[in-house]
Amino acid sequence: MAKALVLNVAIDVITMNEALQQIKLFIAMRQPRLIATANAEMVMLAQSDKQLADILAAADMVLPDGAGVVWAARYTGQPMPERVAGYDLVQRLLAEAVVHGYRLYFFGGAPGVADKAKEVAQKRYPGVQVVGTRHGYFSAADEPAIIADIKAARPDILLVALGVPKQEKWLAAHLNELQVPVAIGVGGTFDVMAGLVPRAPVWMQKIGLEWLFRLLCQPSRFGRMLALPRFVLCVMSSKKG
Ligand code: UDP
Secondary structure: OOOEOOOOOOOOOOOOHHHHHHHHHHHHHHEEEEEEEEEHHEEEEHHHHHHHHHHHOOOEEEEEOHHHHHHHHHHHHOOOOOOOHHHHHHHHHHHHHHOOEEEEEEEOOHHHHHHHHHHHHHHOOOOEEEEEOOOOOOOOHHHHHHHHHHHHHHHEEEEEEOOOOOHHHHHHHHHHHHHOOOOOOOOHHHHOOOOOOOOOHHHHHHOOOOOHHHHHHHHHHHHHHHHHHHHHHHHHHHHHO
16 A cells, blocks of 8 residues: 655555445455554654554555645645545444444543444434443553453444544554454544534535634644644755755
8 A cells, every 4th residue: 555654654545435445355364453543642642652553654554644744745745635534434434334334442531532422323324333432531550441341242344532642542542452443542532423522514624624613613632733844844844844
């Protein structure tokens, strides 16, 4: 699979449909796989967090989740067909899960959020099998029980929403033990599905302004969103250099 390098993070050059095909193949192969959904914030974190950078380098897929990474790849002369947003990928996977009988497990978010997201999924995609949920606030002592619960549920797809980089690190540490064919770090996806956080209108997504919408809805994100202008500057100077 072709990769584009964005500030030394290798991102798959892939469309939404190709990503779905690949995930179906991973499920059929039944080896544990880690999928990350990369946006500008994640790429910036990976500059200073070597553990995250190594996890992304070893990941089975790193999807171009944000408008920023799509821009950066193209700006530096590398092809990138489209954005593959984690939230949209999850919706497509839920639809596929109904057709193919895939089992999903939702792990993460505040207490009640994964349950609400499951309810919404079952309404939107009747017949979908969400075989387990667990909120994302836990201590090290809780982990064996969480892992045992996920293993007992035997999901084909594990969605993990603990925020970046916690979800990637947790998955990298436990993926082999979990023996789940496809595990994806999905950030705020359950929050959006549960209706806690609205999704940006499509026209804003299309012109690459989803970040602005999220900032307006959740002003507390301001600090971490400073990563965006830093990302743009780093990409521009990396091209010159
Ligand atoms: N979260 C969690 N456990 C934690 C920290 C965060 O379950 O210890 C959840 C949080 O409730 C939210 C998600 O992780 O649902 C992170 O969402 P965010 O929008 O910050 O995702 P990101 O932008 O990091 O992908």
